[in-house]
Amino acid sequence: MIKLTTHEVxxxxxxxxxxxxxxxxxxxxxxxxxxxVVFIITAHTTTSIMINESLPCVEKDIEHTLERLVPHDGDYxxxxxxxxxxxxxxxxxxxxxxxxxxxxxxxxVQNGKxxxxxxxxxxxxxxxxxxxxxxxxxxxxxx
Amino acid sequence: MSVVIHAYDDHPHEQxxxxxxxxxxxxxxxxxxxxxxxxxDKETVAFRKQNFGLYxxxxxxxxxxxxxxxxxxxxxxxxxxxDYSSRMGKPLVSNQExxxxxxxxxxxxxxxxxxxPRNESAADELRYAFQELGLSGLKLNPSHLQMRPDDERLKxxxxxxxxxxxxxxxxxxxxxEPDSPSKYARPILFEDVAVDYPDLRFCLAHLGWPWIxxxxxxxxxxxxxYADTATVYMGSPKDYYRQIxxxxxxxxxxxxxxxxxxxxxxxxPRFRQERVKAGxxxxxxxxxxxxxxxxENAQVFLGWKEDRYx
Numbered sequence: 461m462i463k464l465t466t467h468e469v470x471x472x473x474x475x476x477x478x479x480x481x482x483x484x485x486x487x488x489x490x491x492x493x494x495x496x497v498v499f500i501i502t503a504h505t506t507t508s509i510m511i512n513e514s515l516p517c518v519e520k521d522i523e524h525t526l527e528r529l530v531p532h533d534g535d536y537x538x539x540x541x542x543x544x545x546x547x548x549x550x551x552x553x554x555x556x557x558x559x560x561x562x563x564x565x566x567x568x569v570q571n572g573k574x575x576x577x578x579x580x581x582x583x584x585x586x587x588x589x590x591x592x593x594x595x596x597x598x599x600x601x602x603x
Numbered sequence: 604m605s606v607v608i609h610a611y612d613d614h615p616h617e618q619x620x621x622x623x624x625x626x627x628x629x630x631x632x633x634x635x636x637x638x639x640x641x642x643x644d645k646e647t648v649a650f651r652k653q654n655f656g657l658y659x660x661x662x663x664x665x666x667x668x669x670x671x672x673x674x675x676x677x678x679x680x681x682x683x684x685x686d687y688s689s690r691m692g693k694p695l696v697s698n699q700e701x702x703x704x705x706x707x708x709x710x711x712x713x714x715x716x717x718x719x720p721r722n723e724s725a726a727d728e729l730r731y732a733f734q735e736l737g738l739s740g741l742k743l744n745p746s747h748l749q750m751r752p753d754d755e756r757l758k759x760x761x762x763x764x765x766x767x768x769x770x771x772x773x774x775x776x777x778x779x780e781p782d783s784p785s786k787y788a789r790p791i792l793f794e795d796v797a798v799d800y801p802d803l804r805f806c807l808a809h810l811g812w813p814w815i816x817x818x819x820x821x822x823x824x825x826x827x828x829y830a831d832t833a834t835v836y837m838g839s840p841k842d843y844y845r846q847i848x849x850x851x852x853x854x855x856x857x858x859x860x861x862x863x864x865x866x867x868x869x870x871x872p873r874f875r876q877e878r879v880k881a882g883x884x885x886x887x888x889x890x891x892x893x894x895x896x897x898x899e900n901a902q903v904f905l906g907w908k909e910d911r912y913x
Binding site for chain 1: 656659667671779875
């Protein structure tokens with residue numbers, strides 16, 4: 461059995477780690493699936509799904525490390541007018557951070573519940589805000 | 604020559620902001636073509652994207668638009684209608700649609716009308732847009748209209764704007780819109796308008812790029828000619844503005860000569876409002892010049908405040 465739901469999120473900052481653990485737990489419980497896995501997948505190329513410990517200091521370290529690796533004001537090719545969009549690009553750092561962090565996470569489902577480590581929270585991470593974004597929660601398994 | 608100042612009776616939201624005008628940030632140049640509130644049907648969205656040259660871009664929810672404005676510290680945005688209906692059958696964005704967007708957030712949006720001068724009713728439509736819809740200025744794109752700025756069909760519109768004290772924002776220089784030759788919008792072609800309508804306030808958008816020096820000449824010579832910064836066609840706003848204002852121009856051009864003539868304009872959605880503003884704020888220029896560019900000059904252009912002409 462497979463159950464797919466679509467969710468929206470809109471950040472309040474250009475870079476933001478939005479905790480979506482409760483949304484994932486609810487989607488798993490509502491799915492009717494007892495044992496299997498849940499995929500959390502972003503629909504975009506300048507965002508990521510991440511699992512980490514939701515401590516402000518850890519979140520700051522993640523942000524600062526990504527910024528150091530992919531500086532906001534770096535020299536990027538993707539800083540130009542795009543004929544296919546009719547708009548200027550200029551969000552290369554978002555694309556590169558998304559590449560580094562990945563587009564999805566997977567966690568176990570057992571007895572109809574999400575299985576998470578004690579320190580684990582699930583984040584939707586925005587690298588190119590502020591925008592209304594979508595992510596998918598897909599639960600797969602047996603009921 | 605005197606500048607016509609509105610009494611504000613029919614625009615209380617404009618008066619409301621006069622007290623805080625020194626810090627006000629105004630984006631003088633935004634196209635609401637993909638604002639979610641006026642993108643209710645797919646056919647209209649496809650028509651706009653094709654004819655405005657936005658192709659793969661998608662409608663933007665109003666929630667996102669307001670969040671970006673709040674986050675970027677942009678107090679007001681001028682929304683531009685676009686009317687080439689004599690060739691397209693209907694406006695890209697109508698005056699009524701702009702009015703409806705202003706009504707959604709009158710403290711945030713300022714509406715500019717557009718009419719197609721190839722329609723015989725253009726002047727009447729413009730008078731209606733000003734007097735009945737309460738729109739604050741006129742947008743014209745000579746490139747998309749495929750007529751020179753001194754075309755006879757435009758003169759009744761200039762006359763009306765001068766008579767009512769309404770500013771015009773002209774597209775100038777390269778137009779990204781399809782079927783819009785740039786030769787009709789070369790800045791030097793607007794000089795006759797400045798000569799023949801000396802009280803008419805008008806803005807040459809995009810700094811008239813790539814003919815920036817022609818734009819600068821008009822800004823220097825004619826009191827009521829302005830330009831906006833909606834000109835980031837290459838690179839990041841930060842790098843581009845440094846190249847234009849610090850390298851192409853001597854730094855003294857903006858700080859000592861053009862400080863009252865350049866206005867913050869993003870050309871949204873082609874460029875993001877917050878990034879254009881950040882690029883201007885990063886310029887190594889005096890704070891009073893930044894304040895003028897980001898909002899004070901727009902208040903004069905809009906007729907809310909008298910210029911200090913010297």
